[in-house]
Amino acid sequence: MIRIECPWCGPRSEAEFTCGGQSHIVRPADPAAVSDREWAQYLYQRDNPKGLHYERWRHTFGCRQWFNVARDTVTHEIRAVYRMTDLKPAPGGEGV
Amino acid sequence: MKRTAQRLPHARVDPGKTLRFRFDGRTYEGVAGDSLASALLANGVGVVGRSFKLHRPRGVFGCGKEEANALVQLESGGYSEPNARATLVPLYEGLEARGQNAWPNVRSDVFGALGVFKRLLPASFYYKTFMWPNWQRWEGLVRRLAGLGIAPTSADPQKYLKQNVHADVVVVGAGRSGLEAALATSRDPACRVLLIDEQEEPGGGLLASPAAADRSWLEEALREVAARDNITLLCRTTVNGYYDNNVLAALERLSNHHGPAAGGAVRERFWRIFAGRVVLATGAIERPLVFPNNDRPGIMLASAVREYCHRYGLTLGERIVFYTNNDSAWRTALELVDAGVPVVAIIDLRPAVESELRQRAREAGIALHLGTVVTDTRGRSGLRRLVLHRLAGPGDALEAPAGTLDCDVLAMSGGWTPTVHLYSQSGGLLAYRDSDACFVPERAHQAVTAVGRANGEFAAPLNLQPQWLTPGVSAEHQWVDFQYDVTASDIQLAARENFVSVEHVKRYTTNGMSVDQGKTSNVNGLGILALATGRPIPEVGTTRFRPPYHPTSLGAYAGIELGALYTPFQQLPAHAAHVAAGALFEDYGAWQRPACYPRPGEEEEAAMAREARAVRSAVGLLDYSPLGKLEVRGPDAREFLNRMYLNNIRTLEVGAARYGLMLNEAGIVIDDGVVVCLARDHFLLHTTSGGATTIHQHLEEWLQCEWTDLEVIVGNATTQWATLMLSGPKARAVLAQLDGDIDVSREAFGHMQYREGRLLGQPCRILRASFTGEVSFEISVPANCGLSLWEALMQAGEPHGIVPFGIETLMLLRTEKGYPHVGADTDGNTMPQDLGWGGAVANKPDDFVGRRSLSQPVGSDPGRFQFTGLELLEADARTVSGAHILTADGESTAGYVTSAFHSPNLNRTVALGIVADARDRQGEEVTVFYAGQRQRARLIKPGVYDPAGEALNG
């Protein structure tokens, strides 16, 4: 079980959280203007990296807030936790 | 096996305190401090179990969790526990146990004859034999022979708990190394140390030592542990799992040592441990030697013979012989002689042994047979004689017979296996150490350190010479996994059949898959596989250890989450009134709700019919409190909801209500309900009952993750309000009688309108919407006023013939009206156009969640399941939800019945469904298939009762 540092509640057990999958997925500004293919990619196409993965988690049994986590899918090491409105930290950068 | 009337004086048991117990129907006596195994041995019980496959008679072989033979069925009824290791069961007064896998008992098992057929039952026998014509044909027969022990058939009456604990340092194992580690780390008073030991008392291997120095060291260490405030010692606790982030799972046996007499005391506690750093001081387990008929009762691990002698005070035999390939067994033999135990010989397969050991053994009167191996054993139900041969060279052919040796106990040692299970589970890498022929921790993956024998640090050099099986004789009867009857020949067979991976060989032969999970068989099996495939052991590798290290009671996983506590439940605000009215309660999500209110002797369907008729002809009252009530507020609330709903929210006036459909981004309908505008910037959303939490989360996800610039807050007010639905032609007349300030007249309060005011002196919210097709008022008052409002309405309604009605009756009424219920009449593919909402989508000028997906090709696929009414052609026909609609050729499914009831108001079946292309096929006939029966039905417009909707405004 991993431990996650909720930006609002501090380190808590994984059991309190829900993983929402890959983060930083941009919704097309004008959905009507994109092709079927582009829309399908936005809906369904996800990365499956071996290593660093940027994903969003919700502290379901806590503050109920969503936030971002940069997690290594091999070691489960959490390399950064940041808010939804924060920029994605660069791999190898500070905290990542 | 020798009966021991007197315990040796240096034993740790209390011979003055006798305990009576029963095994296989006979009564015996043991003493306080005994394990079941030591008590059986003290009584000279040689055969305690039968092996799994061949039903060979087996005796106690080890002293702890490595025991492979002495598996018993402990106690009976709800207290029954199969596969209890007799070595781990502390003896208590009145204990009852039976041997397993034998009939009528382990002494005279009729299946013992299977042993004769050993040659016919090699590894994979079942896989190969029962394939023709198919496995199912044989399954019943094989299942009767399979399985070890009997699963209890009645509920476990004992209590279990779960608990979390955090510690800076967790030390697993309270032997010498573990105690040292705990004392060292606890010197810092800020460091919280959790010291865990699986035995009945701390001490580990020291408990088996006769040395006075060891004993006094242990006493002193335990005094110090007790004196330190920052050490918590958990005994009788086995760490079973080691997971990511240094999370460990452990099982504490709180009252098992009292047996069923513990009464209501908690039996076991499941610990979830969050550790900063972990120290593994888990010791090592001795390995058996592999030789012909090495499974005879009386052949034991040397370490077990040692512990039975010095800890339990047992002299197990009159002629004890040691058989070894390393020095540790020599020291054990010498210790036994010092304690007055008759050791007659040491057989060592090494041609040369350190002179000091030889010298001391000779002085102790022990005969020495060096460079010698055991090539057979004799004795029907217990060991009597060994057959010996001299070895030509290490691991080499036999040279010459070396006669026989009479004995009643053989203490064997094939070396030591560090207990690295938890280290491996933690992700740590193991390395093979040639000199000691064992795997030792190599590289940690988490904050963990192995110490002492668990780390391969032996007190004195072993000078070991591995011999994985006995050369020059058949491998057929050289046991490796005693419990599952896996012999060296089975592993050789797997190698001949080209199994290379150690993981495959394990599963093919079942070596190491028994209850002890290969604690004594894994390394020997590897050695034999390495020989058979001509590879060095590091290249063969070892299997990765997985939790649990030791079996865990299912009750401990469940804890207190049983029966009514299995999951939180919710009761309605007027629950007491429903109970008094004779409600039939059922679970709807977490809510306990009345399905209907059957009168004495009334069937459920008859009750629903009576209630439904009353709603159509007079008035009914439903506790509708689980209806989801979300409040959305803020300057951007209107904009936000307009993006979340298919329907146009921009134009919704204050005080007005509008039906809304909500989609996910893939265009699938996930919820529906009435949206009310309370103020320009304040909305009340109604969701399906039970959908409130999910929809609340759905809204929050969009607000927090996508539209972070919108100023909106969402709150779930569902349980703050009790909501009662008053429905029927007399509803208005009933409500008007109650003291309140809201004008409920037809003129003042129209359909799909909303009012706030006071009712019976309490704040109230009333919505005029209808899920029954009749005039309905959904009246919400603060939750604590729900019961009084219920009682007031029932009283006011009495002259009008009011009846309480349940949720199933509501479902019947809305099915008569053809109103879809999202989740029941939709599935995970339903888009709005399948419900007839395609026009509304086209009319909405703005984007909303899921809109773009509707115009993907999938949205106009032919064959989409679409919502429709179904009319059964035969007047009396019945159907059920879940029945299939068949394709034209009758070969496959083209839809389902999703709601079906017998309508008392129409006196026929009313049904709804989702059927392929139903919107273009209205009037067509289809076949309904259920439980082998076929019926004809016609696709019709949903809503056969009051299709014009006149009752709504009556």
Ligand SMILES: [Zn+2]
């Ligand atoms: Zn939180």
